[in-house]
Amino acid sequence: MAKLDFSPIADTTRRAEIVALLRRATLTGQLEPGQKLNELRISEQMRVSRAPLREAMRELVQEGILTSIPYAGTFVIEVTAKDIIDAYSLNKVLDEFAIEQTWPQRDQRFFNELDRRHEAVKQATRAMDTTRQIETALQLHGLIYEWADNSVLLETWQRLTSRLQMYFALHQRARNEPVPAEDVHETYVALMKGSDMGAAQRHAREHIDLDFEELLAYARSLEKRTSKN
Amino acid sequence: MAKLDFSPIADTTRRAEIVALLRRATLTGQLEPGQKLNELRISEQMRVSRAPLREAMRELVQEGILTSIPYAGTFVIEVTAKDIIDAYSLNKVLDEFAIEQTWPQRDQRFFNELDRRHEAVKQATRAMDTTRQIETALQLHGLIYEWADNSVLLETWQRLTSRLQMYFALHQRARNEPVPAEDVHETYVALMKGSDMGAAQRHAREHIDLDFEELLAYARSLEKRTSKN
DNA sequence: GACAAACAGATTGTCGACAATCTAACAAGC
DNA sequence: GCTTGTTAGATTGTCGACAATCTGTTTGTC
Known part of the structure; x- marks a missing residue:
């Protein structure tokens, strides 16, 4: 018999699709921080009843990108400078751990996947x-978490990365500038292929710090405005 | 006018109460790993319709203690030896970080709270x-996370601790032995009050390792049995 | 007897309607 | 004018019923 791995088929519930739609809308910044999600309006737009929509919202609340107040509504989370600082400082610690766990497990498949993802970034940049x-x-960045073979760690990072994606998207939207064309990931990829784990860990920290500064500037600008809905 | 701080009033939705009930049932081991949660049966027992029950279940799925398969059902997560190892190794890393963040913020209120919680453990042990x-x-153990003043870190730990609580509860249930009467937290509390942060971090690691060994033995015994529902 | 199709029962997913609650505008009393 | 009570509208929370899907059994065919 042929040796063939089938991947699980997609979830076919409305709920799952709604989750994906709302998550994407939030993480790309189409839904602004603090914005209220009106159940009736959204359910009509999606041609879906409120039940699966509400269940989807509960998931996203637990995922940390929405927040809910009983009888008041469900809102996109607010973004403060402190949130960004907190997320990043935790990310540093997790990165160091993930690299440590992944390091002895690196193989040819890892390197190939690393190159593939690196290529995807460059392509998006060119486009x-x-x-x-x-x-x-x-x-x-997430490859080291997938490779670390620690499901709790991976889960944790996925939650964290949701927020990071949202922060970056908001930042991009706010400054409205073209993206730097240079390749900031070249060194990281090279180090992950090398033999000096400490160097890779150190670079991960510094690399993060780099973008962090930009994000922080954006966060501080947010602090000055009064919150709106 | 008197200076009085009011705390937010409790959530009064059925959903929130259901979440609390189910979480407690799961974490104390009343609901066994792998067990299916029949929506109709539970909703009838709780005298509640399926809508708030299902929403509650979605939350707990995202919280990581339940798992859901479309059109098949929602189940209590299975516990494997690897899950326990993963959770603990991550916990070590987070502990080290939490202690580092908390250390400079320790004050009298911190020490008082430390003693209060330590006392609560001793009381439960005596009882x-x-x-x-x-x-x-x-x-x-969680005090250092509350004191670290990092909301993402706290959230992460709360998710992790849910699982740890479940693992410990299952372990206790399985061995069915009286609890050790000795106070294993004395040293930890003393170190958290002291001035040597490195020593506190090291102890946190070792202290965890202690209970870890017991848990692992339990986990391995689970591996040998075939899964049931 | 082995296999596949059809069926029945149970369970999950979704819907539309109703109840509970909140918000804001307005009126009443001091 | 300011506070308090009332009301109307909108929105969230909950319910009961129906549709879609799964699982195990039975039936029919070879």
């Missing part, structure tokens, strides 16, 4: 597709 | 209330 650029960069 | 003993021990 000036900022949304996709953020997505692919985070996916490149 | 031979194993469930409460697990709860209070984790709460004692």
Whole structure:
């Protein structure tokens, strides 16, 4: 018999599709922080009843990108400077751990996947597709978490990365500038292929710090405005 | 005018109460790993319709203690030896970070709270209330996360601690032995009050390793059995 | 007897309607 | 004018019923 691995077929519930739609809308910044999600309006737009929509919202609330107040409504989370700082400082710690766990497990498949994802970032950059650029960069970064073979760690990172994606998207939207064309991931990929784990860990920290500064500037600008809905 | 801080009033939705009930049932081991949650049966027992029950279940699925398969059902997560290893190795990393963040923020209120929680553990131990003993021990442990002033970190730990609580509860249930009467937290509390941060971090690691060994033995025994529902 | 198709029962997913609650505008009393 | 009570509209929370899907059994065919 032929040795063939089938991947699980897609979830075919309305709920799952709604989750995907809302998540994407939130993470790309189409839904603004603090914005209220009107159940009736959204359910009519999606041609769906409120039941699966509400269940989808509960999921996203637990995922940390929506927040819910009983009898008041469900809102996109607000973004503060402190949130960004917190997320990044935790990300540093997790990165160091993920690299440590992944390091001895690196093999040819890992390197190939690393190159593939790196290529995806470069392609999105050339196409000036900022949304996709953020997505692919985070996916490149996430490989060490997938390879670390620790399901709790992976889960944790996925929650964290949701927020990071949202922060980056908001940042991009706010500054409205073209994306840097240079390849900031070249060194990272090279180090992950090398033999000096400490160097890779250190670079991950510094690399993060780089973008972090830009994000922080954006966060501080948010602090100055009064919150709106 | 008197200076009085009011805390937010409790959520009064059925959903929130259902979540609390189901979470407790799962974490104390009343619901066994792999067990299916029949919506109709549970909703009738709770005298509630399926809508808020299903929403509650979605939350717990995202919380990581239930798992859902479309059109098949929602189940309590299975516990494998690897899950326990993964959770603990991540916990070590987070502990080290939490202590680092908390360290400079320690004040009298922190020490008082530390003592209060330590006392709660001792009381539960004296009362031979194993469930409460697990709860209070984790709460004692969680103080450094509350004090670290990093909301993402706290959230992460709360998700992780849910699982740890479940693992410990299952372990206790399985061995069916009286709890050790000795106070294993004395040293930890003393170190958290001291001035050597490195020592506190090291102890946190080793202290965890201690209970870890017991848990692992339990996990391995699980591996040998075939899964049931 | 082995296999596949059809069926029945149970369970999950979704819907539309109703109840509970909130918000804002307005009126009443001091 | 300011506060308090009332009301109307909108929105969220909950319910009961129906549709879609799965699972195990039975039936029919070879």
